[in-house]
Amino acid sequence: MRKIKRIVLRILAETLFIVLWVLSLLPLRVGYFFSDCMYPIVYYVVRYRRRVVRRNLSSSFPEKTEEEIVAIEKKFYHWFCDYIVETFKMMTIGEKEMARRMSFKGMDVVRECIGEGQSVAIFLGHYCNWEWISTLPLAAPKEALCAELYHPLENPEFDKLFLYMRQRFKSVCLPMHEALRHIIKYRNEGQPLIVGYIADQKPLWHNIHFWMPFLGHDTPMLTGSDRIVQRMNQAVIYAEVTRPRRGYYVCELKLITRNPQELGEYGITREYMTRLEESIRRQPAYWLWSHDRWSRTHEEFDRRFYEKDGKVFEKEAEKERA
Numbered sequence: 001m002r003k004i005k006r007i008v009l010r011i012l013a014e015t016l017f018i019v020l021w022v023l024s025l026l027p028l029r030v031g032y033f034f035s036d037c038m039y040p041i042v043y044y045v046v047r048y049r050r051r052v053v054r055r056n057l058s059s060s061f062p063e064k065t066e067e068e069i070v071a072i073e074k075k076f077y078h079w080f081c082d083y084i085v086e087t088f089k090m091m092t093i094g095e096k097e098m099a100r101r102m103s104f105k106g107m108d109v110v111r112e113c114i115g116e117g118q119s120v121a122i123f124l125g126h127y128c129n130w131e132w133i134s135t136l137p138l139a140a141p142k143e144a145l146c147a148e149l150y151h152p153l154e155n156p157e158f159d160k161l162f163l164y165m166r167q168r169f170k171s172v173c174l175p176m177h178e179a180l181r182h183i184i185k186y187r188n189e190g191q192p193l194i195v196g197y198i199a200d201q202k203p204l205w206h207n208i209h210f211w212m213p214f215l216g217h218d219t220p221m222l223t224g225s226d227r228i229v230q231r232m233n234q235a236v237i238y239a240e241v242t243r244p245r246r247g248y249y250v251c252e253l254k255l256i257t258r259n260p261q262e263l264g265e266y267g268i269t270r271e272y273m274t275r276l277e278e279s280i281r282r283q284p285a286y287w288l289w290s291h292d293r294w295s296r297t298h299e300e301f302d303r304r305f306y307e308k309d310g311k312v313f314e315k316e317a318e319k320e321r322a
Contacts, residue, residue: 013157020161024091028101028247031085038084043077049290053077056289060215075285082246087131090165095138098169102132104139106237106253110194113235114144118258119183119193121229123272124239125200126288127279128249133196133239136251137170140194145186147172148196149179149225171196180228187232195234197225199269200276202293206312208301210266214273215280217294220301226268230260236268238275243286 023031042048053076057069064072090098113120124130137146148166150173153159166173174182174195186193199222208220229236236256243249256271257263263271280287305312 009155010157013155013161016158017161017164020088021091024089024093028085028089031089032082032246035078035081035085038081039078042081043074048077052292053289056293057284059217059294061284062216072284073289076287076289079243079285080290083129083131086129086247087165090131090135090168095169098132098135099138101247102129102135102249102251104136104251104253106255107139109235109237109255110144110253111141113258114141114192114194117192119187119195119232119234120144120237121225121234121260121268122194122196122237122239122253123225123256123268124196124198124241124251125276125279126198126291127200127276128241128243128286130198130241131166132249133241133251134166134171135169136194136196141192144192144194145172146170146194146196147174147182147186149174149176149198151176176224180231183228183232193234196239197229199223199225200273200293201291202296205296205301205305205314208296208305208312209307209310210269211298212266212270212273215277218298219273219294220296220298221266221269221273223266223269226266229268233260236260236263236271238272240275240279242279242283 023034043050050073053073054069057072057076061069061072110120122133122136124133134146134148140146148171150166152175153162163173183193183195201222203220203222207222207224210221210223211218212221213219214221235258238254238256240252240254241249242252254275256268256275260268304316305314307313
C-alpha cells in the first residue's frame, strides 16, 4: 500500500512539475492576471487562514482601526497570490530578467568580506519574495558559494520541485539538521560562503531558549542560526527587502557586524529581529501573516517545560519517569 502511495505521489509531483513549468513560460503580466483571479477565491471563498491573519494583524497593530487592519489584510492576500506566481516563475525565467526584477544593493561590503577570507551570513525574514533572494549568485562575487538553510519537505517528490527552483541560479540548499557539518566542510576546504538564514519562524517547544518583544508580543526565537554564525565567525548582514512596485524587489544588504562574538549570546537574533520588525512596520502587508507565529506563549512554556544545562525538558515527562 505504501509503495502504491509513493508511486501516486510521484506521478502527481511530476505532473504538477510539468504543468507549473508550462505555466511559468507565460509572461509575468499574464501570471499577474491569474493572481488577480486567484485573489478573490483565496480571500473570499477559501478564506485561507483568515482568522490567523486577522488575529496576528490586530494584535501586532493595536493602534490601527479595523478599517486599516482590513486594508492591510487584503493587500497581504493580493501580494501572497503574486508571491505564488512569482515563485513558480523561477522555473523558467531568464537571468537577465531575473536580475532586472530582483536587484541587490550594498554588495561592496560582501565583496570586502569575501576578499579578506571571511564568510558572510545574510539574515532575512519571510518578507516580500524571499524565494527570489536565492538568485543572489547573479550578483555575488564569483569566488563565493551562495547557500541557504532550508527544512526538507516531508514528501521527497515535492521537495525536489522546490529544490529545483531554489538551486536553479546556482545557490546550494543545506538541510537545517546538516547545515553546520556542511559549513565546516566548506571552511576546511577554503571555500568562502554567503549563507542565507531565515529565522523568523515559530520554534519547536524543545528549541526555545530565548524570548524577546517582537511586534508587540513576547516571542520565542529560533537561535540555531545565531549559534552557527558565532561559531563560524561569519560577518553578519541584514537583508532589507522592499517592493517598489509589482514584480520588482530591492534587497539592500546592511552590515551589522564583522565580529559576531561582540554581540554576545543571542545578540545576532536580537539585532536581526529588531530590524525585521522595522521593515514590517514600514510595509506591513508583505510579511507572512498566515503563519501562526504566536501560538506558543511564555506562560505555557513555563507551565510545561524547564531548561537545564542549555536543554529544554518537559515537566510531565520527568513525573512519568519518577
